[in-house]
Each structure stands twice: as structure tokens, then as C-alpha cells.
Amino acid sequence: MRQPLHERIRSDFEARILSGELAPGDRLPIEQELMQHYGCARMTVNKALSALLSAGLIDRRKRAGTFVARPRMHSMVLDVPDLPSQIRERGQAYAYEPIGHRLRPPVPSLDDEMQLAGGGDLFELEGLHLADGIPLALEYRLISVQAVPDISDATDIEAISPGSWLLKHVPWTEAETRISALEATAEEARLLRIPQRSACLCVERRTWRSSDRITYVRQLFVGNSYDLVARFGATR
Amino acid sequence: MRQPLHERIRSDFEARILSGELAPGDRLPIEQELMQHYGCARMTVNKALSALLSAGLIDRRKRAGTFVARPRMHSMVLDVPDLPSQIRERGQAYAYEPIGHRLRPPVPSLDDEMQLAGGGDLFELEGLHLADGIPLALEYRLISVQAVPDISDATDIEAISPGSWLLKHVPWTEAETRISALEATAEEARLLRIPQRSACLCVERRTWRSSDRITYVRQLFVGNSYDLVARFGATR
DNA sequence: GTGTGATTTTTGTCTATACATTAAGCGAGA
DNA sequence: TCTCGCTTAATGTATAGACAAAAATCACAC
Numbered sequence: 264m265r266q267p268l269h270e271r272i273r274s275d276f277e278a279r280i281l282s283g284e285l286a287p288g289d290r291l292p293i294e295q296e297l298m299q300h301y302g303c304a305r306m307t308v309n310k311a312l313s314a315l316l317s318a319g320l321i322d323r324r325k326r327a328g329t330f331v332a333r334p335r336m337h338s339m340v341l342d343v344p345d346l347p348s349q350i351r352e353r354g355q356a357y358a359y360e361p362i363g364h365r366l367r368p369p370v371p372s373l374d375d376e377m378q379l380a381g382g383g384d385l386f387e388l389e390g391l392h393l394a395d396g397i398p399l400a401l402e403y404r405l406i407s408v409q410a411v412p413d414i415s416d417a418t419d420i421e422a423i424s425p426g427s428w429l430l431k432h433v434p435w436t437e438a439e440t441r442i443s444a445l446e447a448t449a450e451e452a453r454l455l456r457i458p459q460r461s462a463c464l465c466v467e468r469r470t471w472r473s474s475d476r477i478t479y480v481r482q483l484f485v486g487n488s489y490d491l492v493a494r495f496g497a498t499r
Numbered sequence: 500m501r502q503p504l505h506e507r508i509r510s511d512f513e514a515r516i517l518s519g520e521l522a523p524g525d526r527l528p529i530e531q532e533l534m535q536h537y538g539c540a541r542m543t544v545n546k547a548l549s550a551l552l553s554a555g556l557i558d559r560r561k562r563a564g565t566f567v568a569r570p571r572m573h574s575m576v577l578d579v580p581d582l583p584s585q586i587r588e589r590g591q592a593y594a595y596e597p598i599g600h601r602l603r604p605p606v607p608s609l610d611d612e613m614q615l616a617g618g619g620d621l622f623e624l625e626g627l628h629l630a631d632g633i634p635l636a637l638e639y640r641l642i643s644v645q646a647v648p649d650i651s652d653a654t655d656i657e658a659i660s661p662g663s664w665l666l667k668h669v670p671w672t673e674a675e676t677r678i679s680a681l682e683a684t685a686e687e688a689r690l691l692r693i694p695q696r697s698a699c700l701c702v703e704r705r706t707w708r709s710s711d712r713i714t715y716v717r718q719l720f721v722g723n724s725y726d727l728v729a730r731f732g733a734t735r
Numbered sequence: 736g737t738g739t740g741a742t743t744t745t746t747g748t749c750t751a752t753a754c755a756t757t758a759a760g761c762g763a764g765a
Numbered sequence: 766t767c768t769c770g771c772t773t774a775a776t777g778t779a780t781a782g783a784c785a786a787a788a789a790t791c792a793c794a795c
Contacts, residue, residue, distance in 0.1 A: 267748060293775065304750045306542075309777085317553070325757040325776045339676055341577040341729045440575055440729040444680035444700035444722040462698035462722070464680035472517075486680040486698070493577045493676040493729075503778060529745065540780045545747085561746045561787040 268303055272311035280320050280331050291321065291329040339493040341440070345426050346392050346400065355394040361421040362389040362454070366408070376405065379469075379476040383409030388425055391454060392482075398455045401483040402426075410477045426480070435470040435477055442466055442491065447483065455485055462486035504539055508547035516556050516567050527557065527565040575731040577676070581662050582628050582636065591630040597657040598625040598690070602644070612641065615705075615712045619645030624661055627690060628718075634691045637719040638662075646713045662716070671706040671713055678702055678727065683719065691721055698722035 279285045292300065297308040312329060315321045323329045350357040369376035369385050376385065386406040392399050404425050406414055411433050414420070420428045446460040455463075464484040470477045515521045528536065533544040548565060551557045559565045586593040605612035605621050612621065622642040628635050640661050642650055647669050650656070656664045682696040691699075700720040706713045 269748075295775090304752095306751085307749060310748090312776090314553075317550075323776065324759095326759050326774055327757095328775065339577045339674065341575045438575065438731045440731075442678060442700070442727040442729070443725070444698045444720070446698045446722070460696070460698075462680045462682045462696075464678070464700075484680070486682070489679070491678040493678070494674070505778075531745085540782095542781085543779060546778090548746090559746065560789095562744055562789050563787090564745065 268301065269307050269310040269314075272297065272301060272308060273314045276311070276315060277318075277320060280315075285331045287331050287333045289331045291331070293328055341491065341493040345424070345430060347424055347427055350392070350394045350399070353394070356396070358393040358396065359421065359424040360391040360393055362391065364388040364421070366415075375479065379405060379407050379479055381407055381409045381476060383407060386411075386414050388420075390421065390425070392424065394488075398457075399485060399488060401451055401454055402480060403483075404478060404480040406478045407476055410472065410475050429478060433472065433477055435472050437471040438468055440466060440468045444486075451483055455483070457485055464489060464491070466491070504537065505543050505546040505550075508533065508537055508544060509550045512547070512551060513554075513556060516551075521567045523567050523569045525567045527567070529564055575729040577727065577729040581660070581666060583660055583663055586628075586630045586635070589630070592632070594629040594632070595657065595660040596627040596629055598627065600624040600657070602651075611715065615641055615643050615715055617643055617645050617712060619643060622647075622650050624656075626657065626661070628660065630724075634693075635721060635724060637687055637690055638716060639719075640714060640716045642714045643712055646708065646711050665714060669708065669713055671708050673707040674704055675706075676702060676704045680722075687719060691719070693721055700725060700727070702727070 294305050294308045298305050322332050347357045369380035388404045443465045445465050447463050449459050452459045463486050466482045468480050530541050530544045534541050558568050583593045605616035624640045679701045681701050683699050685695050688695045699722050702718045704716050
């Protein structure tokens with residue numbers, strides 16, 4: 264039994280759905296029929312269909328049956344590796360160069376800052392990510408002191424990089440990333456050592472741990488030296 | 500039984516892992532112990548742990564046991580909705596304005612074009628996506644005639660938008676998206692009606708159907724009028 | 736010591752069955 | 766015709782047991 268039966272059933276239907284043979288809205292056989300077709304117990308069929316369900320390929324309704332899901336708003340998996348390891352993987356030397364940091368209260372007129380702070384203060388942090396000594400990205404970060412009290416006595420936070428430090432100390436459960444393109448301001452261009460108004464890739468991210476805001480970060484990548492890559496396909 | 504037992508077991512351990520109480524590498528109780536702790540059958544425990552496994556939160560090895568997974572390279576889900584529906588969702592009028600199209604052989608010196616063509620010709624297509632009459636994105640697309648023979652007699656392809664047309668006619672199984680920022684050339688700027696060298700978000704996508712290349716598309720978005728959004732979280 | 740084979744623990748798969756839950760569909764009555 | 770409740774077909778959850786497969790461990794021979 265090199266390939267488990269439930270896996271075979273699952274991939275059979277995955278293939279038929281992805282190939283278009285089974286179109287969105289089409290009904291799949293009921294579990295009883297599949298039991299007979301594959302000559303197995305219902306639990307085995309159920310395991311296969313549960314996997315397809317959690318992969319979002321099918322919808323199931325009691326009494327009604329199992330249906331091919333409408334093509335969900337197409338989505339792909341975006342790799343968000345942390346910069347240090349990604350730069351090292353390219354065979355370059357990584358360095359983080361702190362520009363400054365301070366503790367300050369949130370600006371009352373900025374809703375986002377108020378929510379992030381959640382009654383406490385904000386830890387503000389700015390620095391450069393360098394690859395082989397050349398600036399790759401400018402990072403501006405706000406951390407909620409309330410959500411991350413350890414931040415006060417974190418002497419090592421700028422030794423590695425704030426992103427890596429946070430990942431180690433504060434696991435998050437939810438995040439939203441926004442990607443856009445914009446032109447570097449004079450100040451940003453100076454820090455990144457690029458011409459003014461050069462195109463930059465702007466990645467903003469907000470993270471939560473079960474409804475509490477943790478951090479906001481804005482990374483400005485030098486346009487022609489960094490690509491984000493997303494993939495879709497080959498379930499595992 | 501508002502909440503199934505297997506779901507309770509799953510979320511118990513999800514919480515303990517995300518909170519850091521269980522650190523990467525820590526060993527979880529074996530299924531026998533969990534059966535006793537929760538007073539249930541082994542299949543129930545197994546279902547909970549299988550869910551955590553497929554979510555990537557744990558690793559399991561026969562004879563060795565179950566362990567909290569090392570934090571994987573973080574990945575997020577990137578929404579890639581097709582432009583027409585997304586623009587209409589914002590309450591704007593969508594239009595596609597064809598610039599031109601032709602059938603031509605691939606350029607022999609370009610490996611990517613040769614692979615895409617796969618021995619046949621390429622269908623080349625250029626057009627603008629407009630929101631309320633204002634250019635939002637410039638699209639350049641190559642389609643493999645071999646993979647999509649219907650393309651020859653597709654009179655409607657420019658009536659809707661090439662992306663939507665393809666999505667309807669040719670399901671794909673794999674795709675790679677590359678996101679970067681760059682400055683519009685003189686020609687691109689003219690078509691998009693923006694100043695020369697403005698920052699633009701460049702989305703390139705290559706799609707496959709089981710090892711056959713189908714299409715290459717490059718969409719150039721006006722920098723300040725479009726964001727891509729990616730999310731991570733809420734395991735259903 | 737060092738490999739090598741047997742042992743045993745733990746997960747992986749599967750069966751057969753039971754009862755719960757949901758909602759589609761039907762029929763009775765207003 | 767509309768509504769209410771009943772029946773019933775389908776999925777959802779759970780059980781108890783069986784055997785398979787992998788790999789850590791141990792014992793033995795060299």
C-alpha cells in the first residue's frame with residue numbers, strides 16, 4: 264500500500280476538479296456510492312472528502328450532498344521569509360544597521376496607532392537591511408509595548424533584526440500584508456543610497472495575536488533588487 | 500455537542516503552540532495518553548492531530564512521537580482576484596481597451612518564449628484595464644497556441660478581458676507570480692497617462708497545466724492606485 | 736567497539752457500526 | 766397559497782478494534 268486509499272480517492276477528485284472535468288457546482292457522488300466504487304468503508308471516503316473540504320475544493324451540505332466549490336477568489340501562497348535568512352541563502356552577507364529607536368505615546372489622531380497601542384505606549388524603530396553592505400530595504404516598525412512587554416529590556420533586538428527578534432519572542436496568529444509601489448522620498452532615497460523618486464516596493468504588514476495588535480511594519484525595498492514570489496499549485 | 504471533541508483537542512494544542520507554552524521541538528503526549536486524558540477513542544485524537552499536521556504546526560514520526568514543528572518559513576495567502584470583478588466590487592465601471600494582438604513565432608534567443616510556445620506559435624496581446632475610464636493597468640500577454648488552440652477563433656477574448664477569458668476556457672494547475680516595483684518607460688507612461696518614470700507595481704505570472712506552459716502575463720499597475728493584499732490566519 | 740538483526744513503541748490506515756445533526760422536500764392544514 | 770411540522774437523505778462525529786509500517790532501542794555476534 265504505497266499510496267493510502269484515502270489519498271488516492273482525494274487525488275482522483277482533485278485531478279478531476281482541477282482539469283475542469285468536474286465544473287464548479289457539479290455534484291459529487293454521495294459517500295455510499297463512493298464506498299461501493301472504491302470498495303472501502305465510509306470513514307475512508309470521508310477522510311478523502313474532508314481533505315478536499317479543508318483545501319477548499321468542495322462544499323458539503325447535509326442532506327444536499329457534495330459539490331465542487333465555486334472558484335474562490337483566486338489565491339496563491341506568498342512566501343514571506345525573513346530577510347536575514349533569505350539574503351544569506353543568496354550567498355550574500357546580511358547586516359542590520361539601526362537608525363534609531365524610541366518609546367513614545369501613540370498619536371491620538373491616528374486611529375491605527377491608537378489601536379495598535381491599545382492603551383499603552385509604542386516602541387518605534389527604524390533601520391536598514393543590508394546585503395553585502397548595500398542597502399536593500401528600509402524598515403520602519405511600531406511595536407505595542409502592551410502586547411510585547413519584553414521589548415523594554417531587549418538589548419539584542421537590533422543585534423539581529425527586529426523581525427527575527429519578534430518572530431522568536433511573539434508568535435502571531437493573524438497577519439495582513441499590503442504590497443504597493445511608490446517613489447522614494449528624498450530622505451528615504453538618501454538612506455537607501457538611490458536616486459530620489461526611484462520606484463520602490465512597499466510592503467506593509469499588521470500582525471495580531473488573537474485580536475490584540477502586536478506590530479506594524481513598513482519595509483521599503485529598492486525597486487530593481489527585490490522580487491516577491493507567490494505560488495499556487497501541487498498541494499503539498 | 501456544539502463543538503466537536505476532535506476540534507476541541509485540536510484547538511487546545513493550537514493555542515498552546517501559538518502561545519509559546521509548547522515550544523518548537525517539544526514533544527506532545529502520545530495518542531494513548533491523549534485518549535485517556537480526553538476520555539475518547541484513538542481515532543478522535545488522531546483526527547485532531549492530523550489537522551494540526553496538515554496545518555504544519557506539528558511533525559509526527561512513527562515510534563518517535565509527535566513534536567511541535569519548527570516555525571516554517573512564513574507564508575501567507577495572496578488574493579489574486581481578476582481585475583474586472585475587483586474593480587466592479589469597488590463600485591467602479593470596468594472596461595478593457597485592446598491595444599493590439601497578433602500571432603507570431605517565439606523569439607529563438609528567448610528561452611522563456613521558446614518553452615512557452617512548446618513548438619507552436621505565440622498569441623501576443625496587449626491592452627489596458629480601465630476603472631471609470633481611467634487606466635489602472637497595462638497588460639502584456641503571451642499565450643501558447645499549442646496549449647490553447649481555441650484562441651484562434653476567440654472573437655470574444657477582447658470583449659471581456661484576456662484574463663477572464665482564459666480562466667473560463669483553460670483551467671490551470673500551477674502558477675508562479677512575481678511582484679516587483681519599477682519605473683514606467685516613456686511608452687508605458689503614455690498609455691497609462693501618468694508621468695514618465697512613475698513608480699509602478701509589476702505583476703508577472705506564469706501558469707502551467709500539468710507541466711505544459713499556458714500563458715505569461717505582465718501587468719503594470721499605476722503605483723498609487725492599486726495594492727495587493729495577502730493574509731494569514733484564522734484556520735477556518 | 737561495531738555492525739546487524741530482532742524487538743517494541745508509536746503512528747498510519749482501514750473497517751464496521753452507531754447515533755447526531757442538518758436541511759431538503761413533502762404533506763397537512765389554515 | 767402559505768406556513769408549519771414531519772420525514773428522510775445526506776453529512777458529521779465518534780467508537781472499538783485490527784493490522785501495517787516505520788524507526789528508536791536493545792541484544793547479540795563478530
